[in-house]
Amino acid sequence: MKTHRLDYRVLALIFCLIQQGLLAAAQEQQPRAVAEQIGSAASMKSGAAGGPGTSKSTSPALTGVRRPLYRLCKSDVVTISFTFSPEFDQTVSVQPDGYVTLTGVKQLPAEGVTVPELQEAIGEAYAGVLHDPEVTIILKDFDKPYFIVGGEVNHPAKYELRSDTRVTEAVAIAGGLTPRAKHSQVVLFRRVSDDLVESHLLDVKTMLKSRTSAEDIHLRSGDFLFVPQNLISKIKQYLPTSSMSMYASPTQF
Numbered sequence: 089m090k091t092h093r094l095d096y097r098v099l100a101l102i103f104c105l106i107q108q109g110l111l112a113a114a115q116e117q118q119p120r121a122v123a124e125q126i127g128s129a130a131s132m133k134s135g136a137a138g139g140p141g142t143s144k145s146t147s148p149a150l151t152g153v154r155r156p157l158y159r160l161c162k163s164d165v166v167t168i169s170f171t172f173s174p175e176f177d178q179t180v181s182v183q184p185d186g187y188v189t190l191t192g193v194k195q196l197p198a199e200g201v202t203v204p205e206l207q208e209a210i211g212e213a214y215a216g217v218l219h220d221p222e223v224t225i226i227l228k229d230f231d232k233p234y235f236i237v238g239g240e241v242n243h244p245a246k247y248e249l250r251s252d253t254r255v256t257e258a259v260a261i262a263g264g265l266t267p268r269a270k271h272s273q274v275v276l277f278r279r280v281s282d283d284l285v286e287s288h289l290l291d292v293k294t295m296l297k298s299r300t301s302a303e304d305i306h307l308r309s310g311d312f313l314f315v316p317q318n319l320i321s322k323i324k325q326y327l328p329t330s331s332m333s334m335y336a337s338p339t340q341f
Contacts (some may be wrong), residue, residue: 089104140285157202158230162186165229166203168210176214179228192217204225233309237262240269254304256295258313265292270318276305277312 160166162182170176180188186199188206193213198206207225214221233249233263235258242263253261254277265271271293279285288305292315295304 106309157204159200159202159228160198160206160227162199164198164231166198166206167226167228169224170214170218170266170325171224171225173218173221176218178258181229235307235309236312238312238314240266240317242266249307249309253307254301255290255307255313256292256301256304258307259315262313265315270316271296274314275314275316277314278308279310 112204118185152184160182165181166188167179168177176191178191180190182188182198186197188198189195190210190213193216196206196209196213201209203225207223210225211221211223214223215290235249235253236246237258238244241259242265244262247258247261255274259265259274272291274290274292276288276290277285278288290303290305295301
C-alpha cells in the first residue's frame, strides 16, 4: 500500500509540472498571436489603401475624380487682373517651356497647375512689389476637351467633349458602328500620366442591350476609343468571290 501511495504522489507531481509547463507556454504564445493578429490587420488596411493587397483590377484612371479641375497646358492664355493696381493687369500665355512671363517679377511655372494655384502663386510673387495684392485670373483661351473615335465607325474623327458623354454616346456621335465592327471588344485608351496609358476592353454590344448604364464609362478629355474589325471581314479580302457566295447562299448547292 505504501508503494502505491508513493506512485500516486509521483504521478501527481509529474502532472502538476506538466500543467505548469503548458500554462507557461500558452502565456508565452499569447503575445505572439496578438502581434500576428495586429500585423494581419495592418496589412489588410494597407492593401485597402493601395498597398500590396490592392486588387490588380483596380484602375487609377477609372476610379479617379469625376470632375477634376482643369490644369493649364502650353499655349493656354490667361488674363491677370489686379483689383487695386490695374496698371499691372496683363494677358499672358503659357510658353513652350511651361512658364509664364510676368511684369516686374520673375517667371512662374504654369503648366500642369490649376487656375486657383496659379492665382495664389502670382499673389505671392507680387507680395514684394504690392501691398497685399488682390489677384483675379480668368482662363481666356485653352485646349478644349476632346475625345477620339477610330476604327470601325462611320465617321472616325476627333470630337469636342462639350458635356458629360458615355462610351455608347461617343460611338453614336461618330456615326455608329460599321458592319465590320467587333463591338464586343472595343478598346478605351486613357492617359493616366505623361508616361502611362491604360487600356480597357469594353463590350459595347452588351451595353447597348442592357437597360442599365453601370458599365457605360464616362469619357474624359483625351480618351481614345478604338473599334476593331471582326474576324470575318478580316479574312474576306483573301477569299475568292465564288467561295464567299457559297457561304452566303449554301442552299443553292
